[in-house]
Amino acid sequence: MTSAGLRGNLLLGLAALAVASMPLWASAYHMQLASTAMIAAMFALSLQLLVGATGLVSLAHAAFFGLGAYAVHLLKQAMGETPVVFLSLPVSVLAAGLAAALIGPFALRTRGFYFLMTTLAFGQMLFFLFHDTPLGGGTDGVFIQRPSLIWAVPRAQRPTVFLLLNLAVLALTYAGLWALMRTLFGHALLGIRANEHRMRAMGHNVQRLKLLAFVIAGALAGLAGHMAALTDAFVSPELLGWHRSAEALLMILLGGIGALHGPILGAFALTFIQEIGHLVTERQKLVEGAVILAAVLLLRHGLAGIRR
């Protein structure tokens, strides 16, 4: 997996500016859509640390996203009052990271196909915890109270405020991962993806490195989940389901497994495809499928590989 160079990052910066300017020219609906895409991008980016960087394909990832979202709701119930965002955000990140730290040591004993199946099992266990017990507030999900921001946001301003907040968190997530991939740790992950066997023979504690990646990725998924809860004021067990993990994998595939910023492109592209599909036909999944299939077959390195 490569990270974007100066030019690539400048282009991403320009795209971020375009999103930031949306309040000047876009409708509230389209700003909400952009927020949805950016939350998906954060989530897919966090998964890219496992897939593109380390070579671990996990289906448990949505469980950490969902935990991050539910943590907002559970925190409110535990406190009896609406938490401020400066509390709810770290709680979401910690809850998801902790869950990853508990699941990781077991799941990472397996590799390849077995890792995929083990993470599926762990993910579904968490899904059913929220789906079938009273803990999360019901099968169909619950409307929650948003954590309070520094100032009270009037209803009309919400799309703008959440758009900018999500943009900031997405930019920070990307910048953080970009820097992480430049550290010795990031290089070691790429080494594991390239040749785990040799890494072990060199003297790398591969298990520990993988666990660290799993926990960091889980915590970042929790951050994305927190932003989803904040933006939508709604959580449901579906957030934890394996198909949401699969959708993030699809975004990575579409955007490019080989590039750190691939998932951002993939998330926006998939959101766009879903929206267009929705407008032109009732059978939107069919359109989605066809477009994705074509994109994957035609673009060997995903959207991120087009300029090459």
Added chain:
Amino acid sequence: MTASLNAIGLTRRFGGLLAVSDVSLTIETGTLHAVIGPNGAGKSTLINLLAGELPPSDGRILLGETDVTAWPEWRRARIGIGRTFQRTNVMGNMTVLENVRLAAQVHATRLFRSAARDTGLIETARSALLRVGLDDAETEIAATLSHGRLRLLEIAIALAGQPKVLLLDEPLAGMGAEESAPLAELLRTLARDHAVLLVEHDMDVVFAVADLMTVMVDGRVLEHGTPAEIRASAAVRDAYLGHSVSA
């Protein structure tokens, strides 16, 4: 400082097969200890046992005073047991320098430090490349190297981990005559500051570079000795050297 790697009664069973049976040997700094034997004699299994890729069924492994028998592979590599592989085993999609730097960074204490700023690591990596003569290939993608140069990269990766003991599994495999001569010379110089265990089929090279030899047949040690003693041994001649030498 001299370090020695001791195998005591090392045994490995695969189901009913005794791949390595009651093998004891000592490898010391400053000596090149060659292990020879026909295919299937258990030489590679022995290296895998010493490196920790396989757990032994019986026996003990000591590095100096430390019993490392129960240690995982990565921990043994860190304490100073480096190895190369019979079949080239590198990060093919990375550059030569990146391959070697990854090996050098196992001793780094700060995992979240910028890789580009850690000049100490890059120096360690470069000196390993210089030693095997790959310093002109730093920026080449490993998979594009010729076979002979990949074999050198194998050794550079092992060296970058700053090992005390080097386990070399057929470093000359598939090399032409013009490539193997300088490599034989390199093996000699490596033995000056490392304890080297060499598994090799090229008998000309083995007898030229080895200080000590162990002959294995069917997982057992047939004979220990200097190259002259091995050459003179009737048992070795009968079991191995007299017949066709498998390459």
